[in-house]
Amino acid sequence: MSWVFFTVLAAFSQSWRNAFQSRLSKELNVVGVTLARFLWAGPLAAAYLVLLHWYQPTSLPIFSNQSYFFIIGASVMQIVATGLMVVLFKQKNFAIGAGLAKSEAPVSAFLGVLFFGTSLSLLGWVGVFIGAIAVFMLSCPNGIRSISLKTALIGLACSTSFALTSLWVREASLTLDVPFPHRAAWVLFSVIFLQTVMLVLFMLFRDRQTLKAMFIKPKLVLMTSIASFVGSLGWFSAMSLQTVPLVKTLGQIEVFFTILISFFWLKEGVKRKDMLALFFIAIAAILVMW
Template sequence: MLWIPFTLFAAFMQAWRNALQKQLSQDLGATSVTLARFILAGPLAALYLGALYLWSPLEPLPHFSWRFSIYIVGAAACQIVATALMVRLFQLRNYAVGVGLAKSEAIWAAVLGTLFFGSLLTPLGWLGVIIGGVAVALLSGLRNIHGAMSPNTLLLGIASGLTFALTSLWVREASLLLELSFPFSAAWVLALVVSLQTLVLVAWLGLKEPASLVGLARRPTLTALISLCSCLGSIGWFSAMSLESVALVKTLGQVEVLFTLLISSYYFKAKLARQDHWGLVLIVLAALCVMWA
């Protein structure tokens, strides 16, 4: 049951990371804000991995196969795309709506995991995923799609959720391939994925948008906080997904929306709508279902 506290911790840290990213997105473009998530996370993930080996020096080193490498590259690329799409959502709609739409990840993870990754869920697990999807719909204002929400916003949210789901599924598969004890497999995958993302984004911005790197350098505190929250959240997510199926982890992880709404209310002074309260009740019910599943 260790996956439960790891997931709750990850959701809490991710909610704060998203809040800080929203703040940074008011001044910088989507690619720059995406890089802020990874720029210090690579070294932090390497330190975490090194600390684990200092704690347990007899743990063997992993063997990397071609299949493992494909999962790492795919996960790194999808997470970059997913994060950029979500940052774009922050710039189109309010903070809570952007995060809520991206949380369709749990539904995508359940469907894709069943179809292509042999990750079967119990009936109670599927019930939790479905309830969580309804909760996200309420919290995202999908019932007002013909009003306040534009089709562009909806498509960006679905695409973000889909690419986040692919990231998580490939991360779990990579962790399972290493056949190391917990939490070493998750730590290796985290260090490799985040380091690759950092190198790719720094190289891209250095060639295409060098001014964006200067913009991040002018906001060192905010950039460092985003990277720290991102790395801590990723430790939680990667550890939880090495222990339990992605669909269940991400369904429980929808409690992030609860943290997001609280941050949106108290930090950004946004008002909660009536359907938000029903959505939060359903998220709690979905969380109970997947924990029992």
């Protein structure tokens, strides 16, 4: 049941990372907010990997062509997903933006079963669908007409990108011939390192002004990177131990943390329907853990 601990840790950290990114989106463009997620997370991932090998010595992994494919694919897709989430924050308020992106769980279930050999029990499927209903309630606070077609399509693209990222991260972890948690740590470092290099190079050639702005107010950027690193550590570890749909369905408890942050820190209102959605998320979490 270690995957449950890592998932809860990831959900808590990711809710804070989303909150920090929501604040940054008011000061930086989409690329800058996306880079803030990875900028300082790379050194933290490297330090974690070194400490892990020092504490539990093991052989170095052998990366196959499949490993490289999954790592590169996950790196690119997570950048796309993060950028789309920032666009969502600009479309609606913070809670709704995070809610739309959390439809990742049912999307990953369908993609996993169709293309990645994932199998779910009946209880698992029920949990995924109940979680999907909760996400729908959060994404449509005033009914389905409250969300434009453009916002819905961006939300679907965002959740699909996150789902592919998660599925490829798990596949990359399974290709490495080292024990847990080393294989999760290697995938974590590889993905974050590659993402940081790609985004920094892009901004050096296309948007140096935003890159400089990130170092003028480094506190929020640093907090975003730290929350992102802890969240990714939790997700990557959990997905090395358990199938993605179950991890992501349990991970919907992030919405609980998101609503608390939205209410107490961002000063946004919480509706009664949100509380009912949290109840459904709790049921979904119990089912997938069962």
